[in-house]
Amino acid sequence: MNLKELAQKLGLSPTTVSRALNGYPEVNEATRERVMAAAKRHNYRPNTRAIRLATGRAMAVGHVIPIATRHEIVNPVFADFIAGAGEAYSRAGYDMVLSVVPDEDEERSYRELKSRGTVDGIIVHAPRLQDPRIPLLHDIGFPFVVHGRATGTTLPYSWLDVNNRRAFQRATEFLLDLGHTRIGLVNGLEFMDFAVRRRTGYLDALATRGILPDPALMASDEMTETSGFRAASRMLAMADAPTAFVVSSMISAMGVRRAIDDRGLKIGRDVSIIIHDDELSYMRNGDDVPIYTATRSSVRDAGRQAAEMLLDIIANPDSAPQQRLLEAELIIGQSTGPAPKR
Amino acid sequence: MNLKELAQKLGLSPTTVSRALNGYPEVNEATRERVMAAAKRHNYRPNTRAIRLATGRAMAVGHVIPIATRHEIVNPVFADFIAGAGEAYSRAGYDMVLSVVPDEDEERSYRELKSRGTVDGIIVHAPRLQDPRIPLLHDIGFPFVVHGRATGTTLPYSWLDVNNRRAFQRATEFLLDLGHTRIGLVNGLEFMDFAVRRRTGYLDALATRGILPDPALMASDEMTETSGFRAASRMLAMADAPTAFVVSSMISAMGVRRAIDDRGLKIGRDVSIIIHDDELSYMRNGDDVPIYTATRSSVRDAGRQAAEMLLDIIANPDSAPQQRLLEAELIIGQSTGPAPKR
DNA sequence: TTTGCCATCCAAAGCGGTTTGGAAATGATT
């Protein structure tokens, strides 16, 4: 059942039927109702492909998932971010198209999305320092929103980010207040922008207390259980081992926990942990009482907000770039306690 | 730059240019090369929207992610499955569109995808027992491939699944061989098909050794760290506590590990664990030496294969349904050992 | 009655490709 057939059945022109269904004013209310009823009765759904060609809009948004060819790691926050964004899209009648792209093909991939007209805009994931994607998308004139920021980029662009620096500063201060002075940082890969900001926050906190940072207490790696384990094991084996850890993710923290357990130490008593909690749905930080003390910010909610921002930018292409900085909340769990006396 | 313009520049008709680019035989090789060169030079990319309307094919595949409105949990294997599938799609020039749908709207969502012509086929995720989506998709005549199976469905349909029953049977037998007789099962939600099959495998193994299953040793819940912790804690508190666990996922296993650690027990010595390992990229089971003994089957690879199967079905709509059963390998890690003497 | 203005509807021209059904040119065959 297409427009033409429906129009024929109604004894109207396709024009009028189209206008009736799309709420244009130049159509009699009576006929509009008649059209609406007939559309429902015949279960008419306009063909998306035709709409897209006619309007020139894709009614779709792209998410490019870069696969690091070296590690082949899919970002674990991805699923929840997508879930949040997806809600916003389906509410607005937009589709979400995912492109899984080996990272060396990313530029070509963006250009194609643009020139083939597959999508109306793009969410940029996991920005790195001076991320080349931002000037690129700017050049080809594609609406986009970055989830995160890219230090070193001077162009104005739209982004939505968590205040990672502040979060880690607060986390570190919290531990300092408990008397810890040897605090290990188990960070993500530091060519990622968020990881740099987190380190900055950690260093800032130490600096204001006049504590010299120890490079041996700062690890940077992929955020996996294994790498968390490795980093923590190494640090705990030191003569002057840390009494606390600031950890970039729930997953790394599980590795850190394993390292601590393996040495027969007890979390919250011998060693404190404070993590950043993205509130991944399959990785809840406890139900009622949080297991870990954490800086918390829902990545799913971030997805929703970023999507809404992008839709807004697509609808108003000439508006100024938008920015939104979310603050993480500091929640107290069972993984932190006063520094043990030596 | 569109077809017409390109044709004009070449002094050819759009017809010929289109045919030259799409490899039709009725065009001189010399002109084809000329066209190809010009297309590359002018950076011509056919407009996807136009192709779709003209051919009637969407050149896209849909993945519907149901969000359980109760738990709001995104399936953690999802990201890796998608990553695998995405590779297959982009190789074939297909787009992947994701719909995030509250599970009560799922049926409507499938019908819309079909009637609006958004996609050419669908991957069905996380099938339940007698999953209603299978007859539905069958009815509306939509090509689809199920990741998993649906016990109780008599219709023939295409699927790709891991032999979950066999995997858990082998895992349980492995523990039995080590002398364990009290073996806990930490399973996923048992309205999910895979979870039922896993339990069956577990029960089969016990049965062949003449061991009566103890309901108190079988837990079924969402596969989160917390639920793993809860289930294991409860079982370990029993008078006749289990000396081994079969655990449905790496994530639950982390909860199980925490429960074991909390009681001051040692994994592999006091308590054995064997898990099912989907080889999630951010959740590797150790690097060289596996941490956990596991039944292993890459969900990413499953995604790739399921996608290829679907593309094949879309290309040959009248072929018989395809089925593929993947066997998990049993890999020995450090989390299992002989049953402790009492 | 005429004029002008709305309100309501429609024909037709897009959107940018693919595909059908020739047409012209070339070469081979008789």
Next chain:
DNA sequence: AATCATTTCCAAACCGCTTTGGATGGCAAA
């Protein structure tokens, strides 16, 4: 030279919708 088959190209229809630029008729104002 005439016929026929091939090769090579093209005009035009089509996919299903939106949107522009009228057309028509009714009614109020002049």
